[in-house]
Amino acid sequence: MEKLLILIMSIFLILIAGSSNIYPIYLQKLMDKFNFDLSQLNMYGSSVTFGVWMGFPIGLIYDSFGPKISILVGTILLSGGHLILHIILTLEGLKMDSIFPLLVVGFIIGQGNCLLYTTAITTNLKNFRFKQNSSIVGILVANYAISPSIFTTYRESLTDLQSENFYLYFSLWSFHFNSTSCI
Numbered sequence: 459m460e461k462l463l464i465l466i467m468s469i470f471l472i473l474i475a476g477s478s479n480i481y482p483i484y485l486q487k488l489m490d491k492f493n494f495d496l497s498q499l500n501m502y503g504s505s506v507t508f509g510v511w512m513g514f515p516i517g518l519i520y521d522s523f524g525p526k527i528s529i530l531v532g533t534i535l536l537s538g539g540h541l542i543l544h545i546i547l548t549l550e551g552l553k554m555d556s557i558f559p560l561l562v563v564g565f566i567i568g569q570g571n572c573l574l575y576t577t578a579i580t581t582n583l584k585n586f587r588f589k590q591n592s593s594i595v596g597i598l599v600a601n602y603a604i605s606p607s608i609f610t611t612y613r614e615s616l617t618d619l620q621s622e623n624f625y626l627y628f629s630l631w632s633f634h635f636n637s638t639s640c641i
Contacts (some may be wrong), residue, residue, distance in 0.1 A: 476605025509568015
């Protein structure tokens with residue numbers, strides 16, 4: 459029963475980790491607010507992806523401290539990045555001439571994503587027999603892939619919820635959820 463609960467919590471972790479891929483929903487707001495062009499904002503998307511796939515330090519955190527600390531650190535990175543985006547989008551009078559601060563935020567969000575993803579996958583690989591690993595990993599990866607669709611649909615169904623507020627609520631919710639996780 460404990461393995462099943464860990465799998466269910468891992469599915470939620472994977473869904474939250476995949477939220478780093480919902481950045482296109484606020485690119486227009488960033489373009490409008492800071493007069494960035496599309497090539498600059500594509501660099502932001504690349505920095506998120508780079509943060510996700512630059513995962514070797516993340517493995518060291520999991521190996522050194524285990525899943526609970528990894529979830530905490532990953533949540534702080536992911537939720538903190540979303541909270542910074544909220545502040546960037548809502549702070550009146552904020553001027554940004556360079557895309558570099560957004561690249562750093564994107565990388566941080568990507569690293570949080572990677573840590574949550576790695577924790578969910580690795581913990582479940584340890585919990586299930588070898589013959590079940592393919593099915594378990596398949597379930598988790600499928601949830602990761604569908605995550606952006608779920609959160610984008612959720613945000614768009616709330617017509618009065620602006621992008622910047624979505625990131626505030628999402629960062630607070632994901633921090634609360636992940637900090638109470640039982641993995």
